[in-house]
């Protein structure tokens with residue numbers, strides 16, 4: 031038997047819990063104030079249009095729908111670029127796997143470096159692609175911030191050609207991101223050491239906005255090649271199960287980009303032949319139609335603002351109950367998650383005494399908080415930290 035997925039295990043226990051007040055803070059999805067995964071209005075309209083057209087569901091090209099790939103590239107880099115290839119992928123995970131398989135051809139002996147901690151699938155995904163995976167220091171539990179000195183020191187010691195996976199924004203699981211100054215320093219080290227950056231942009235629009243959240247991707251793409259990039263619409267368009275994402279490669283020239291695309295298409299062809307059509311068509315419609323695009327941006331801003339409001343409500347409510355409790359760092363974190371600073375014992379007490387399910391590392395999904403459960407959760411946290 032393979033080991034169970036630790037995060038999905040938490041959800042299974044949550045589902046079996048009979049307590050009507052139970053709250054699942056372990057998941058990695060955005061839910062609205064009613065606790066539901068939203069169906070965005072822009073998606074509903076794009077789907078209705080598509081359905082009305084009566085078009086059949088034929089195969090897509092190996093690299094995906096052209097209108098999708100072009101739209102994604104403009105979203106990521108602000109424009110289409112001749113030296114960049116973008117191919118539709120099965121979510122952000124699929125984008126990472128295409129990139130990992132391609133890197134395995136280019137740099138089979140490289141070591142892959144991921145942040146400590148990181149999204150739990152990074153390690154397994156790159157190991158499954160045949161790489162040795164190690165981690166660089168990232169989170170500093172003492173300051174609730176980035177251990178930037180440790181991160182930089184480790185990157186500075188890496189041999190040329192090693193691969194560095196970087197979370198572009200909304201770091202999963204900590205919620206702690208690099209500042210723009212720190213990004214510049216990371217870029218300088220990556221260039222000086224001739225490392226291969228793999229930027230993972232799974233939450234574009236969830237921190238500060240579409241362009242602001244693409245900052246790191248654009249910084250690297252403007253400065254160097256190759257840059258590997260995976261991106262996802264699972265969260266930003268609430269299309270989780272549709273598996274809509276992309277892999278992009280910033281090459282050194284248009285000619286190099288063409289050759290890279292030919293190799294990437296072989297990887298896709300031998301894995302799943304071509305990507306699924308439905309989600310890609312919906313996103314292509316949203317990205318390429320001015321009205322749907324405006325609607326999406328306002329719905330995305332609504333999700334972003336609600337998460338920020340929940341961060342504030344959590345901090346205020348805990349501080350009201352436990353004066354002097356220092357939870358202010360939660361306001362600096364971005365995206366779905368927060369490393370709450372709760373210990374394993376406190377997380378287990380929340381589970382057994384209050385049916386509130388967080389990850390044992392202390393990670394909570396802030397987007398699972400809403401106006402109905404915020405008091406209950408803040409109250410329970412206040413009791414376990416006292």
Ligand SMILES: Cc1ncc(COP(=O)(O)O)c(C=O)c1O
Pocket residue numbers: 058120121122123124149197202230232262263264265270274275
């Ligand atoms: C950092 C990171 N990368 C990639 C992914 C994968 O996203 P997708 O569901 O689109 O495959 C996630 C999803 O949680 C993530 O947190």
